[in-house]
Amino acid sequence: MSIHFRRQTEKLKKMVLTLGGMVEQALRDAINSLDQRDPELAQRVIRGDRQINSTEVEIEEECLATLALHQPVAFDLRYLIAILKMCNDLERIGDLAVNVAEQAKFLCSEEEIMHVPYDLTAMASRAQMMLKNALDALVNVDTTLAEGVRAADRQVDAIYREMFELIEAAMRENPHQLTQLIHYLQIGRQIERLADHAVNIAEDVLYLSNGEFFKKNAGDENDTIGRIGHA
Amino acid sequence: MSIHFRRQTEKLKKMVLTLGGMVEQALRDAINSLDQRDPELAQRVIRGDRQINSTEVEIEEECLATLALHQPVAFDLRYLIAILKMCNDLERIGDLAVNVAEQAKFLCSEEEIMHVPYDLTAMASRAQMMLKNALDALVNVDTTLAEGVRAADRQVDAIYREMFELIEAAMRENPHQLTQLIHYLQIGRQIERLADHAVNIAEDVLYLSNGEFFKKNAGDENDTIGRIGHA
Numbered sequence: 001m002s003i004h005f006r007r008q009t010e011k012l013k014k015m016v017l018t019l020g021g022m023v024e025q026a027l028r029d030a031i032n033s034l035d036q037r038d039p040e041l042a043q044r045v046i047r048g049d050r051q052i053n054s055t056e057v058e059i060e061e062e063c064l065a066t067l068a069l070h071q072p073v074a075f076d077l078r079y080l081i082a083i084l085k086m087c088n089d090l091e092r093i094g095d096l097a098v099n100v101a102e103q104a105k106f107l108c109s110e111e112e113i114m115h116v117p118y119d120l121t122a123m124a125s126r127a128q129m130m131l132k133n134a135l136d137a138l139v140n141v142d143t144t145l146a147e148g149v150r151a152a153d154r155q156v157d158a159i160y161r162e163m164f165e166l167i168e169a170a171m172r173e174n175p176h177q178l179t180q181l182i183h184y185l186q187i188g189r190q191i192e193r194l195a196d197h198a199v200n201i202a203e204d205v206l207y208l209s210n211g212e213f214f215k216k217n218a219g220d221e222n223d224t225i226g227r228i229g230h231a
Numbered sequence: 232m233s234i235h236f237r238r239q240t241e242k243l244k245k246m247v248l249t250l251g252g253m254v255e256q257a258l259r260d261a262i263n264s265l266d267q268r269d270p271e272l273a274q275r276v277i278r279g280d281r282q283i284n285s286t287e288v289e290i291e292e293e294c295l296a297t298l299a300l301h302q303p304v305a306f307d308l309r310y311l312i313a314i315l316k317m318c319n320d321l322e323r324i325g326d327l328a329v330n331v332a333e334q335a336k337f338l339c340s341e342e343e344i345m346h347v348p349y350d351l352t353a354m355a356s357r358a359q360m361m362l363k364n365a366l367d368a369l370v371n372v373d374t375t376l377a378e379g380v381r382a383a384d385r386q387v388d389a390i391y392r393e394m395f396e397l398i399e400a401a402m403r404e405n406p407h408q409l410t411q412l413i414h415y416l417q418i419g420r421q422i423e424r425l426a427d428h429a430v431n432i433a434e435d436v437l438y439l440s441n442g443e444f445f446k447k448n449a450g451d452e453n454d455t456i457g458r459i460g461h462a
Contacts, residue, residue, distance in 0.1 A: 064308060071302035077295060084312070088319065171402075171409055178402055182416075 005070045012066065012083055013139065015059045016090070020135040022052050023090050024128065026097035027194070031124045034104035034187065042108065045101035052094035059087045075208075082204040086138065089197040089204075093131065096190045096197075103183045103190075113180045117166040120188060123159050126152065127195040134201035143209050149202035156195040163188045236301045243297065243314055244370065246290045247321070251366040253283050254321050255359065257328035258425070262355045265335035265418065273339065276332035283325035290318045306439075313435040317369065320428040320435075324362065327421045327428075334414045334421075344411045348397040351419060354390050357383065358426040365432035374440050380433035387426040394419045 026045050033042035063084050066072075072080060107113075130152050137145040167185045171178055257276050264273035294315050297303075303311060338344075361380050368376040398416045402409055 064312060067298070067312075068304040068308055073299040077299055081295065081315070084315070085319070088316070168410060168413065172406065175403065175406060179399060182399065182413075185413075 002070070005066075005072065005076065008066050008070065009076070009079060012059065012062055012080075015055070015062065016083055016086060017135060017139065019052065019055045019059060019087060019090050020131070022048070022055065023094045023097065024131060026052065026094055027100070027124070027128060027131070030097045030100040030104060031121060033101055034107065035121060037108045037112070039105045039108040042101040042105040046098055046105070049094055049098045053091060056087045056091040056094075060084060063087075078208055082138075082208045086201050086204050089200045093194050093197045096194045100187050100190050103187050107180060107183055110180050111177070113177055113184065114174070115170065116184070117170040118163045118184075118188070120163075120184070120191070123156070123163065123188065124191050126156055126159070127191045127198065130156070130195050130198040131201075134198045134205070137202055137205045141205060141209050143206055146202040146205040146209075150199055153195055153199045156192055160188055160192040233301070236297075236303065236307065239297050239301065240307070240310060243290065243293055243311070246286070246293065247314055247317060248366060248370065250283065250286045250290060250318060250321050251362070253279070253286065254325045254328065255362060257283065257325055258331070258355070258359060258362070261328045261331040261335060262352060264332055265338065266352060268339045268343070270336045270339040273332040273336040277329055277336070280325055280329045284322060287318045287322040291315060294318075309439055313439045317432050317435050320431045324425050324428045327425045331418050331421050334418050338411060338414055341411050342408070344408055344415065345405070346401065347415070348401040349394045349415075349419070351394075351415070351422070354387070354394065354419065355422050357387055357390070358422045358429065361387070361426050361429040362432075365429045365436070368433055368436045372436060372440050374437055377433040377436040377440075381430055384426050384430045387423055391419055391423040 026048055029041055030045045032038065033045065063080050067077075067080055070076075130149050133145050133152075134149045136142065137149065164185065167181055167188070171181045174181070257279055260272055261276045263269065264276065294311050298308075298311055301307075361383050364376050364383075365380045367373065368380065395416065398412055398419070402412045405412070
């Protein structure tokens, strides 16, 4: 690897981590805006998405320029492609944070849910930890950490299934808060999807380190989440 | 462009169209399994996802080999990267078809919804048309067709908003069918997301033809869909 190429990949790595930090912050703010019933904070997340999108585009352009200039092969080529894919996942996590913020903003304008049947913040913390670990795994090309992210996904799926059932029961008990509860359920679904994107990033790290593809198989027959709430 | 490289991109284009065809079929079967209350057909979609995933991996490998061997620049480089991104979207559309199939399978095991408040098949047809047009736009690098796909997305979003309100009303009127109606709503949401992926593909075609990025801005303040139902 030439010194110039090494410098370039270091630069790209930093750019990806910056993007990762922006996305983590957006997610944290979106959850806080829900917790604190703060529509201005939610609005800030919504506005901030443009910057996340433009940062993703910048990284993609940088990757393409690096590919054209250095024409890497083997590990180096895979590394650049992994970065491209990772950015795509980060940008989508940013979109999910916006979705959460939009729903939080809506919920702020409605009567507060009296008996929130589920601790969404705890679920979000777990997904946030997965995202953080996936990014750390990238920095150190740490496959153990990446494997841990894959394992954690099953827990988040299980949490979402439980949440689905509790909210459905709450809908029956409090039909006057049906609208709010649908939104609450949808926020849970965003977080569950977000965890899936963290898994994608972890899988890119695994792919990078050993050249194999790991695909989360949505059609896995042991995966029963779809039955009770894939939205 | 060398003859060998041209042959290789023709091969890749065919592979992408094959993947596109598989995904279109999966989606059609998933919707039919819901319409006809056919759990076996739904199960076939779920099982078929493995093949979609492995085809995506094959195309990615072929793209990487082509990048390493031919080290293309300018349009040719962008073309290969566009194919990589497109495959990713197609694979995700395949996952959405699996989600629809899983929910259809669940709904087959429950009491039939008496007054289905919305024509989901019509909504699905529109999204399927967007997917078909996006793939055709790729084949001919047809920017007019690609622009049309972007425009159609607003219609699908509007349809989903209307659906959301009708189903919410139905939930109030028929609380004994709450579970089924939640699933029905979630299927609508899958179709709305699927249309977003068709837009991504169309944007890849636009990117390809003029080197500019077009990002659907999830934080667009004129986009009110999040307020009423981003899940």
